[in-house]
Amino acid sequence: MDNVPDSATNPDTTSDRVLDGLARLCLIVAGVLLVFLIFSFGWLVFGRYVLNDTPTWIEQSSLLIVVYITCLGAGAGVRFNSHLSIDFLREGAPRIPRAIMHAISDGFVLLFGGFMAWQGWLMMISNAGRPIPMIGLSESWRAAPLVACGVLLVIFTGANLIQRITRTGRAGS
Template identity: 30%
Template sequence: MNLFEKYFLAANRWALIMLLAAMALIIFTNVVLRYLTRESIEWAEEVARHLMIWLTFLGAGPVLRYGGHIAVENLQDSLPRPAAVLLRGLIALLLLGFFGFMIWYGLLYMERTQYQTTAATQISFAWIYAAMPVGGALLVVHWLLIMRGYLRERVFAADAHFDANASASL
């Protein structure tokens, strides 16, 4: 793994960790306050929902790296190697097209909703919809970093954590 990829993946993971931690802390605090004081934080559920949206779009790239999304692989497994490589090439192009569509459509959503504000926090919906083009751009980078291995042998990037566990069990 090259240095850029290492730091890129680490930054993406830390962003996910921070989003999940903030979401958990907000919801936990809200539940505790609700039971102890019979009052709740007005904006807690809204902010947690928005953090979940960001978590979903930013987390799609690392999941893609490790082959964690649902895939139907029976066809490419049944084809001869040259045909399977061609099929994976088509899949790779379709995925890049879809990620580009996510970026483009996310920017459209941001533009259309920039003057609408959320109910509790009064922030522009464009900030929430920004998760879509940002996540799409991250998906493009993650995909370009692993695409060669996928095209050749349908190999996904291995997580160092999983590699350490696999070698420890041998």
Template identity: 30%
Template sequence: MLEKVTAFNSRLCHLILWLSAAGLVAMTFIIGWQVFARYVLNDSPSWSEQASLILMIWYAVIAAAAGFHEGFHIRILAVQTSVSEPVARAMRLLAEAVVIICGVMMLIWGIELTGIISSHVIPSLGISRSWAYLPLPISGALIILFAGTRFAGEIIRPGWTAEKPVESQMNQAGTN
């Protein structure tokens, strides 16, 4: 079961990264159009700045959840690698629990914020301001899923989330 959830998480993470990259490309085109329209056509579109900001919020916040799954986040392992395995395991479990709690807060407060701001409209786009805050609860749910899987994996198989030595990661990358 753990392998199926992990495989699902990996596919979901891959999709999220592709969507985030598409958002970055779309934002680049919008900004390019804005610059061209402003300096060449002398007619800057009113919607481009707000559309770019919303796209940036979406791809950055959602990609942050994927970054957690992929291990792109900053972490310090010096203490964890210098203690005994039972203590290191407790540290991994505590770290995953803290991340899950942060994901729960993002989910709950993001839903609340999205609801509070839903009646406000972005004038240049004509859409609810809640679209700018919707990535918070979505990212929170993804973080809960990814960290929850890692937490469960560490409970079921001690050492499952332990850092592998750099040499073994390089060897694994070479065989893929």
């Protein structure tokens, strides 16, 4: 069961629930895609060694699916603070330097997420007319996860930053 704070102590519980739900949806979609990936590789092995007829679409679809799984998982990882980080220096620092380090890291993630969404969007637009070999989808589908991940990074990092600022403001008063 989640440790959701009482609405009396945290007015952001509705937005927390929405953002947590969005992050969980990302993980569910990534999980379903992972299951599909496993089954498609099973079909690849069966087709290659039993039927002696290798399905050619699996390689390209697998490359596409791995990008979706990675980008959706990265966005959810930022929301749930389960991404890889080395924070022993930051967490061992006094309150003010720790807050500054949090703000700097959040700023970098916000900038990176915005840049990723923007450049991914440009890639989507420029590759809309090119098909992915073997599966026929537009190459834009390869760049779409970059846009989604960038937007998720901005939303989740922005929410975490706002919560940290309001929490610090309430603790200081």
